[in-house]
Structures are given as structure tokens and as C-alpha cells.
Amino acid sequence: MIRKNKRGQGMALPFKMIFSIIMVAVIIFVGFFVIQMFLDRTKQIELNTLPNEIKDAVVQAWQSSETERTIELTEVSGGIEEICFVDFSESPRGISYSYYTLFENFDDEANFFYYPLMKAEKYDSFTSWQIKCGNNDCLKVPTNNNPLCIKPINGKFTFTLTKEAGQSYVMVS
Numbered sequence: 001m002i003r004k005n006k007r008g009q010g011m012a013l014p015f016k017m018i019f020s021i022i023m024v025a026v027i028i029f030v031g032f033f034v035i036q037m038f039l040d041r042t043k044q045i046e047l048n049t050l051p052n053e054i055k056d057a058v059v060q061a062w063q064s065s066e067t068e069r070t071i072e073l074t075e076v077s078g079g080i081e082e083i084c085f086v087d088f089s090e091s092p093r094g095i096s097y098s099y100y101t102l103f104e105n106f107d108d109e110a111n112f113f114y115y116p117l118m119k120a121e122k123y124d125s126f127t128s129w130q131i132k133c134g135n136n137d138c139l140k141v142p143t144n145n146n147p148l149c150i151k152p153i154n155g156k157f158t159f160t161l162t163k164e165a166g167q168s169y170v171m172v173s
Helices: 009-063 099-106
Strands: 067-074 082-085 112-115 148-150 156-163 170-172
Touching (some): 009 067, 009 112, 009 156, 009 170, 099 112
Antiparallel strands (some): 067 156, 082 112, 156 170
């Protein structure tokens, strides 16, 4: 009777189990990574859509002869606590006046900001935006509240756009 060498056969089953466990762990890790990537992409879309919605509402108000509209926009995720409108041609005043220099040093061409600054950058979005009507600066902030920062209430940013007859700008309040 010939004996076969069975020295390596005792490790075959444990090796298969260890390999299977490693493969399951890798699949779970990749799954979590992909889910996180989709969630981040959703936040990026929200952050990029909100300023465009505001711009569309401002342009629509600017093109009308006279209007007053209340705008309600859903809260964006990604750690954004406030949206702020600023007019750098006016001096800082009001509750959020301390943000004025911060915004001016960050981007003195913009008139719309996400606060806190740089939170949007985490999701490959911009923190500051310039809202214009064609080539015209058409958005004004009340001189007694510059910058005007709005916190979400019940999950919505709510503000009013007003244009009076004969004005060449839209007032946000």
C-alpha cells in the first residue's frame, strides 16, 4: 500500500474560509464606498442647483415691471448653515456684519455665499456665486442688513424678492 503525503491538505479548508471572509469584507467595503460616493454626488447636485434656482427667480423678477415674490427653497445638506447675499458697494451693517470682511476677502466679485465658507468645496461645489441678470448687477441687499444671511426654517430657506416700478434692481429681503 502506497501512502500519499497529506501534509498540505489539512490547510485547504481553512485557507478557503479565510479567502472567502476576505472577499466578503472587500465587497462590503466597496459597497460602502460606492454608497458614500452617491450620497456626496447628491449633495453636490443640491449645492449647485440652489444658486441657479435663485438666479432664475431674480432674473424673472428683474424682467417684470413690478413684483414681490416669496421664495422658498429646500435646505441643502453638506453642513451649510446659512445662505448669504452681500452687496460690496454698500458698507456692512446688521446682524451678520462680521461676515462682510470674511466674504470680501474670499471673493469680492460674488454676491451669494454659502456659510460656513468652504463647506461646499468638500463636495466639489463653489462656496460663492455671482448672481447677475445678463451683464447687469441686478441684486440689491437692504442697506441696514448687509450681508443678509438666511437660516433654514423647517427645512426651507425663505426670502422675498421685490422690484418696484422704475427700479433697475431686485431687492432681496
